[in-house]
Amino acid sequence: MAKPKDTKLSLNDFGKPCDRLAHMNPENLMPMSRPLDCREPEWSPLKEETKEKYMASLDDTLVLNIPRPQSKREEQELVRKFLSGVEKLFQKNNNWTFLQPLVSTVEHCAKCQTCSDSCHIYESSGKHDMYRPTYRSEIFRRIYQDYIHPSGRYHKTWKNGGEIKLSWLTVARLGELSYRCNICRRCAQSCPIGADNSVVAREIRKVFSQELGIHTVELHDNGSMLQLKVGYSTGMNPEIVKDNIEFIDEDMSEKTGMKLETPWDKKGADILLIHNAGEIMAWPENIGAFTAIFQSAGLNWTMSSEALGYDNINYGLFYDDVQFARVVIKHFQCAQKLGVRKIVFGECGHATKAAMIIADRILTGDLNIPRESCFPLLKQLVEGGSLKLDPSSNNFPVTLHDPCNLVRLMGIVQPQRDVIKKICPKFREMTPHGVNNYCCGGGSGFAIHSGHNFEEWRFKISGRKKLSQILNAFSDCIEPETKKYVCAPCSNCKGQIRDILGHYNLWNDAGITYGGLVELIVNAMTDVKPNYIDWDEII
Amino acid sequence: MGPILHLLTYVCMIVFVVAVVHKFNEYNKMPMHLRWELYPVAHEGKKASYGGSYFEEVDWWEKERTVDMGTEMKQMSQEILFLAAVKEHNPKLWLRTFPFHFGMYSLIGFLMLLIAGALLGVAGVDMSGGGFGTVVGTLTAIAGFAGAVLGAIGALGLIARRLFDEDLKDFTKPSDIFNLVFLLSVFLLMAATGASDPYFTGLREYVQSIITFNINYVPSNPAAVGAIALASLVVAYIPLTHMAHFVVKYFTYHNIRWDDRPNVPGKDPMGDQIAEVLQYEITWAASHINPNGTKKTWAEAATENPEELKESK
Numbered sequence: 119m120a121k122p123k124d125t126k127l128s129l130n131d132f133g134k135p136c137d138r139l140a141h142m143n144p145e146n147l148m149p150m151s152r153p154l155d156c157r158e159p160e161w162s163p164l165k166e167e168t169k170e171k172y173m174a175s176l177d178d179t180l181v182l183n184i185p186r187p188q189s190k191r192e193e194q195e196l197v198r199k200f201l202s203g204v205e206k207l208f209q210k211n212n213n214w215t216f217l218q219p220l221v222s223t224v225e226h227c228a229k230c231q232t233c234s235d236s237c238h239i240y241e242s243s244g245k246h247d248m249y250r251p252t253y254r255s256e257i258f259r260r261i262y263q264d265y266i267h268p269s270g271r272y273h274k275t276w277k278n279g280g281e282i283k284l285s286w287l288t289v290a291r292l293g294e295l296s297y298r299c300n301i302c303r304r305c306a307q308s309c310p311i312g313a314d315n316s317v318v319a320r321e322i323r324k325v326f327s328q329e330l331g332i333h334t335v336e337l338h339d340n341g342s343m344l345q346l347k348v349g350y351s352t353g354m355n356p357e358i359v360k361d362n363i364e365f366i367d368e369d370m371s372e373k374t375g376m377k378l379e380t381p382w383d384k385k386g387a388d389i390l391l392i393h394n395a396g397e398i399m400a401w402p403e404n405i406g407a408f409t410a411i412f413q414s415a416g417l418n419w420t421m422s423s424e425a426l427g428y429d430n431i432n433y434g435l436f437y438d439d440v441q442f443a444r445v446v447i448k449h450f451q452c453a454q455k456l457g458v459r460k461i462v463f464g465e466c467g468h469a470t471k472a473a474m475i476i477a478d479r480i481l482t483g484d485l486n487i488p489r490e491s492c493f494p495l496l497k498q499l500v501e502g503g504s505l506k507l508d509p510s511s512n513n514f515p516v517t518l519h520d521p522c523n524l525v526r527l528m529g530i531v532q533p534q535r536d537v538i539k540k541i542c543p544k545f546r547e548m549t550p551h552g553v554n555n556y557c558c559g560g561g562s563g564f565a566i567h568s569g570h571n572f573e574e575w576r577f578k579i580s581g582r583k584k585l586s587q588i589l590n591a592f593s594d595c596i597e598p599e600t601k602k603y604v605c606a607p608c609s610n611c612k613g614q615i616r617d618i619l620g621h622y623n624l625w626n627d628a629g630i631t632y633g634g635l636v637e638l639i640v641n642a643m644t645d646v647k648p649n650y651i652d653w654d655e656i657i
Numbered sequence: 658m659g660p661i662l663h664l665l666t667y668v669c670m671i672v673f674v675v676a677v678v679h680k681f682n683e684y685n686k687m688p689m690h691l692r693w694e695l696y697p698v699a700h701e702g703k704k705a706s707y708g709g710s711y712f713e714e715v716d717w718w719e720k721e722r723t724v725d726m727g728t729e730m731k732q733m734s735q736e737i738l739f740l741a742a743v744k745e746h747n748p749k750l751w752l753r754t755f756p757f758h759f760g761m762y763s764l765i766g767f768l769m770l771l772i773a774g775a776l777l778g779v780a781g782v783d784m785s786g787g788g789f790g791t792v793v794g795t796l797t798a799i800a801g802f803a804g805a806v807l808g809a810i811g812a813l814g815l816i817a818r819r820l821f822d823e824d825l826k827d828f829t830k831p832s833d834i835f836n837l838v839f840l841l842s843v844f845l846l847m848a849a850t851g852a853s854d855p856y857f858t859g860l861r862e863y864v865q866s867i868i869t870f871n872i873n874y875v876p877s878n879p880a881a882v883g884a885i886a887l888a889s890l891v892v893a894y895i896p897l898t899h900m901a902h903f904v905v906k907y908f909t910y911h912n913i914r915w916d917d918r919p920n921v922p923g924k925d926p927m928g929d930q931i932a933e934v935l936q937y938e939i940t941w942a943a944s945h946i947n948p949n950g951t952k953k954t955w956a957e958a959a960t961e962n963p964e965e966l967k968e969s970k
């Protein structure tokens with residue numbers, strides 16, 4: 119079938135001055151199944167003052183907010199700084215962290231497009247050329263090869279097929295385009311060469327952050343900076359966090375009938391549990407469920423009340439290596455002070471990967487503290503008999519979302535399945551699942567971005583494939599009378615799935631809700647009050 | 658003619674070796690990077706079948722880590738010989754790229770057999786007198802024809818795809834077409850050589866002359882002379898282009914995708930390497946990193962409080 123004309127975009131057009139380079143026509147978006155088998159509405163337009171203030175001409179939305187240069191000099195400065203940053207990406211002192219993955223991708227991608235069909239963003243958009251995994255990489259590659267690589271000026275057309283016009287607009291659009299990728303690395307999995315376009319997206323974000331000081335407010339100012347300043351990215355300091363958790367303990371004690379009490383700052387504890395502190399405000403029942411499980415199983419555990427010690431978030435993972443390292447070091451210093459045997463991370467994919475994998479080659483000596491995901495431990499508790507469980511309490515259809523960071527990028531695939539299979543008699547897998555899963559669409563920090571109309575982009579484009587998988591998993595019982603549960607054991611994914619189910623009104627229209635893994639476990643525990651998952655509370 | 662042809666072959670062989678060694682060193686000398694593996698990791702043994710890792714175990718750092726080279730070798734050979742990833746994810750491309758690559762592998766086998774035949778010739782074995790010599794001669798003919806025909810079919814298919822496929826056209830550069838046409842001409846000249854000399858006797862004698870430095874030898878078949886000249890040039894050219902991915906793939910798989918070596922807590926096997934990279938000087942200029950342009954190392958930048966940097970600005 120011929121590609122619709124408005125899904126085509128030539129590489130040479132990337133720097134073309136115009137109001138909007140690409141429009142994701144709702145007509146072209148990937149079709150959905152019942153009850154969403156109808157046309158999407160048009161995009162809410164960006165405000166005129168937004169367009170005047172920022173470079174907003176990439177597509178239908180805006181997230182990075184790059185200010186429009188006010189003079190020729192400012193335009194040139196933007197380009198100069200960008201090129202200086204790109205050059206640093208290829209220097210071992212400045213970018214030892216990702217030099218080899220970046221160089222191998224830039225130099226050896228065969229442009230075979232095998233990776234395109236693996237990308238949910240490309241597929242959901244109706245295969246718009248701009249959202250190919252290779253599109254932004256190729257623009258970046260050509261800029262690098264034409265303007266940075268020593269031999270570039272001699273072989274532009276020969277090696278690159280044409281010169282990319284380097285203007286402030288090209289640079290700013292490329293920065294914005296680096297925020298149209300979830301960095302889920304599904305595309306990399308299908309690449310026969312081992313090239314990885316997600317690396318290019320992330321490295322472009324790094325140039326903007328580490329060299330130009332341009333980042334999204336959500337990841338930087340209200341994210342890593344605030345976290346480093348007060349301890350938690352919502353601005354809650356240790357005292358407020360302790361108060362809130364105390365309140366959660368009380369609330370959940372009432373709900374479970376147990377006397378829940380979170381242990382704080384217990385020196386020499388076996389386990390330091392670090393949650394994504396976003397759960398405190400958004401999903402207190404997740405925090406309460408961990409406490410109920412750990413307490414029932416008699417574990418020797420603690421939480422830290424020191425700044426950063428209670429919040430495993432590390433947004434540097436998505437845009438800035440230096441901020442990443444700063445946050446991770448603080449996390450481990452908290453654990454070191456308590457002298458715990460190991461750190462266990464709550465249900466948060468990016469934080470678990472950040473601390474276990476990415477930080478593995480930053481932390482040494484005393485800071486290199488043993489650490490693990492909560493899933494294997496939960497499996498041990500569920501299978502080992504330390505919890506009394508009755509699966510019939512979970513006698514409703516359940517499907518499982520695989521958070522990319524934990525599954526495709528860490529290989530933690532089976533423990534959470536073993537738990538669910540043991541306690542959810544009506545469990546069904548999504549297709550595909552495990553390491554071949556699709557991102558929820560909130561990956562790489564998108565779940566916390568909603569400015570302008572970016573939320574619409576998360577719903578219509580990046581979250582579309584996951585939603586389609588969810589609907590398909592429940593296609594045999596899609597009517598709203600059957601209550602269904604999407605288990606999304608990761609804070610970021612949970613936020614995205616909450617937003618997308620809410621946007622499409624799928625609780626009312628299809629009876630679908632969502633939550634974590636520990637809530638299902640407590641819901642099945644026989645020595646707590648029934649109905650930890652309370653369908654009547656869902657609105 | 659003979660000395661020029663031999664000189665060309667010798668020079669191209671040297672360029673090939675130097676370029677491959679250079680490429681390997683370029684990647685091998687790069688500093689350690691952060692972990693960036695992607696599952697399934699082939700050497701995870703039974704867990705590799707579904708993409709699992711040692712992180713699925715409680716207290717994983719206390720357990721013996723098993724690296725199953727058997728599953729890794731199996732997956733590598735499927736990848737190298739049959740281009741398994743392309744077959745799975747892009748079957749349309751596989752129909753073209755598999756014959757192309759298999760054609761090249763056959764020609765590598767063909768070259769090995771030519772060398773074997775040339776050595777037998779030096780040892781005085783009659784290649785057409787039955788026995789071992791004939792077996793080698795027959796295998797040479799099969800590998801030569803198979804390589805030329807498969808390679809030519811694949812190259813033609815890839816050229817057509819690069820030129821006409823909607824998904825690829827915009828990404829295709831003049832050098833991509835040149836590379837494919839270059840290789841196609843080698844495949845075609847090889848086929849033409851075989852058409853008039855089915856046992857590739859001229860080529861075997863040429864290989865023998867290369868081994869014995871008999872630089873005045875020139876095959877009588879003009880197609881063979883063309884094939885030798887172009888094949889020599891292709892051999893030198895490939896490692897200078899992105900087609901050097903046959904070297905780089907080693908790193909993208911072993912050093913990136915499948916590199917799950919842990920810096921085991923308590924043992925810290927990578928402590929020295931980490932200490933080294935953390936001493937690298939960092940010149941990123943954003944205000945939260947280096948507002949005053951002062952010299953600092955990664956270790957210093959990573960332990961600074963960006964709020965204090967703001968104040969010092």
Ligand code: SF4
Binds near residue numbers: 227228232314
């Ligand atoms: S990244 Fe890999 S799959 Fe994608 S175009 Fe490049 S070589 Fe092909």
Ligand code: SF4
Binds near residue numbers: 236
């Ligand atoms: S990393 Fe994920 S979102 Fe980004 S291009 Fe690849 S498949 Fe698409």
